[in-house]
Amino acid sequence: MESVSVYRNCTKKPLDxxxxxxxxxxxxxxxxxxxxxxxxxxxxxxxQGVDWPKDYEHxxxxxxxPENSGKALQVNPERSMLVQKFFFIFSRDGKxxxxxxxxxxxxxxxxxxxxxxxxxxxxxxxxxRMAGIFSAMQSSVEAAV
Numbered sequence: 286m287e288s289v290s291v292y293r294n295c296t297k298k299p300l301d302x303x304x305x306x307x308x309x310x311x312x313x314x315x316x317x318x319x320x321x322x323x324x325x326x327x328x329x330x331x332x333q334g335v336d337w338p339k340d341y342e343h344x345x346x347x348x349x350x351p352e353n354s355g356k357a358l359q360v361n362p363e364r365s366m367l368v369q370k371f372f373f374i375f376s377r378d379g380k381x382x383x384x385x386x387x388x389x390x391x392x393x394x395x396x397x398x399x400x401x402x403x404x405x406x407x408x409x410x411x412x413x414r415m416a417g418i419f420s421a422m423q424s425s426v427e428a429a430v
Contacts, residue, residue, distance in 0.1 A: 287389065288388065288389050288391070288392040289386060289387070289388055289389070289392065290386075290387050290389075291384055291385075291386060291387070292383075292384060292385045292386075292387050292419075292422070292423055292426070293382075293383070293384055294382075294383045294426050294427070294430055295380045295381060295382045295383065295430070296380065296381050296383070296429075296430040297379070297380055297381075298381055298430070299381065300342045300344070300374060300375075300376050300381045303374065303381045303383070303429060303430070304344065304346070304374060306428075306429040307346075307372070307374075307425060307426065307429040309429070310424075310425035310426075310428045310429045311348060311421075311422075311425045313425075314421045314424075314425060315350055316348050316349065316350050316418075316421070317348075317349060317350070318346045318347060318348060318349075319347045319348075319349045320347050321346070324344045324345055324346050324347075325342075325343075325344055326343040326344065326345060327339075327341065327342060327343060340376075341375075341376060342375060342376045343373075343374070343375040343376070344372075344373075344374045344375070345371055345372070345373055345374075346371065346372040346374065347369065347370070347371055348370040348371070348372065348418075348422065349370070350418075353414070354368045356405065357405075357406075357411055357414075359405065360402050360404065360405030360406065360411075361397065361400060361402070361405075361408060361411070363396075363397055363398075364397060364408075364411055366396075367388065367393050367396070367397070367411075367415060368415075370385070370418065370419075370422065371385060371386075372384070372385050372422070372426075373385065383426050383430070385419075385422055387419045387422075387423075388415070388419070389416070390412045390413055390415070390416040391412075393408075393411070393412035393415055393416075394408055394409045394411075394412035397411065397412065
């Protein structure tokens with residue numbers, strides 16, 4: 286298995302409809318989206334003076350389960366670089382395209398150092414849980430498309 290891969294999918298649903306359906310699916314799995322007010326890249330770039338077409342939509346949605354990530358970071362703050370999970374959703378050629386980066390369990394454990402802790406779960410357990418979250422992300426997209 287590759288250490289890092291890009292998950293790709295697409296739908297003919299309009300972007301807003303897909304995002305609403307994806308939100309429902311991730312909520313079923315106990316997650317939520319955060320910083321939604323900052324997720325629209327078109328709004329951001331237009332506010333910075335960049336010429337951004339009105340008909341091109343591009344969102345970055347941050348997935349989180351605060352009760353899990355909050356505990357994981359207290360055990361090992363190095364996990365912060367891996368705990369952030371994002372969906373990249375954009376319109377192209379009449380379709381809504383969906384992407385996210387997926388890291389292998391082995392890569393995450395290797396990057397963190399396979400540490401054990403007296404308080405809290407090990408880096409290997411963290412990597413295993415993250416691999417499960419990437420699977421939940423994929424199944425959420427597949428149910429929403």
